Amino acid sequence: MGTQAFIGNAAAAARLTGRARGHAYLLTGPDGIGKRTLADRFAAALLCERADGPCRVAGTSEEAMEPCPSCKLREAGNHPDYHRLPAEGNLTIAQVRELSRALGLSPHSGRHQVGLVPDAERLGVPAQNALLKLLEEPPRHAVLVLTAPSPASLLPTTVSRCQRVPLGPVPADELVAALKDRGVQDANAVASRAGERPGTAIRLADDPDADAAVRESESALLDVVRRSVPERLALAKRLADDPEALPGRLDAWIGIYRASLRNSGGPAAERLAETVPLAKRIDGLIRLFAARRKLRYNPNTQLLLEQLFLNIGT
Ligand SMILES: [Zn+2]
Known part of the structure; x- marks a missing residue:
């Protein structure tokens, strides 16, 4: 077979x-x-x-x-x-x-x-x-x-x-081993960026553009949680201009939040954990899940992102 x-x-x-x-x-x-x-x-x-x-x-x-x-x-x-x-x-x-x-x-x-x-x-x-x-x-x-x-x-x-x-998250070591079996280069890095999701990991490994998009999403997330309110609102407007990228972006952010809560993530999760206290990260993850759900119903994306950005992070 x-x-x-x-x-x-x-x-x-x-x-x-x-x-x-x-x-x-x-x-x-x-x-x-x-x-x-x-x-x-x-x-x-x-x-x-x-x-x-x-x-x-x-x-x-x-x-x-x-x-x-x-x-x-x-x-x-x-x-x-x-x-x-x-x-x-x-x-x-x-x-x-x-x-x-x-x-x-x-x-x-x-x-x-x-x-x-x-x-x-x-x-x-x-x-x-x-x-x-x-x-x-x-x-x-x-x-x-x-x-x-x-x-x-x-x-x-x-x-x-x-x-x-x-179906639940796949432990990092199991995901890394499976990616290596498939001949994926940098299996550790890909697994850590995928946040325990094999489908995401395979997509990242197959598609350099998707990988670049995730890297860009990581730096955008760290911008959101660190910056001032006017800067966050400006970022919400900019990201709302590219609605097709939003589902992938939020999925990547959810992966980073999850990884930071499990202490199992890569550099982005570590930086998030350094910047945002634990209770705020738990709250932020719940808000990200809610925002990701709402995205399916063609919402006003700028408003959705503004509400999210004002409530996650520090
Ligand atoms: Zn058949």
Whole structure:
């Protein structure tokens, strides 16, 4: 089986193999931890036509084995039995209804119809209620996978009908070892910048631009926590002008705050710990999480950043 090992969260990965033990799964954990990767692997395993599949797994480049027709379709993004809601923007009731309809059809090739709702916290209450019908009376062959930051991001009625698969931060030594296995240069530095998130680490290792962006984010964060109020407001305005970079920026900041609280970080986390007292860092991390959540709903980004910048740091 030509697959690269999933990094960390072995118990979660072991639960999501080729056999579905329920009709709905909820994968929870912070951004960059591997929820989407694991969901895609689960879908691959469910849809693959080989008994010991999947032939190959999304996100790997191994070409050792000719994939089965089902895996070829899935890799091309054209599998008729794999239905993914968009990764960006708000999710609508109409999209949920269409997903429910598709999951109710008989599978074209294998044993399952598989649905994926990434970042399911984007579902409003009406959309979750529409989803509830599917969760309460799932078609025999349907498997639905939701991802979310935590169970608290969804209605209790939604959560209670899903098998919960929590993913947590990956310890630095395990992450470093996995990155070295993949031939990543500077595995220690990459792991420390990624803040215990393997998905983020792989992105940083693969993409020098992303790495440069994180370095820039680190220095911006240290500016925020050190500078005067007028300077912070000016910085909020400047960063709000580049809204597409904001999610990655906040994720990087959350990683630095977390690392500083665990005493497990690189230079940026150490400098943060020197500059900002512990209680303020805990408070700052909570505010960063809240700001990161709000970003998903197209807020006034300058206002969001101003409120954040006035309340984190010294
Ligand atoms: Zn296959």
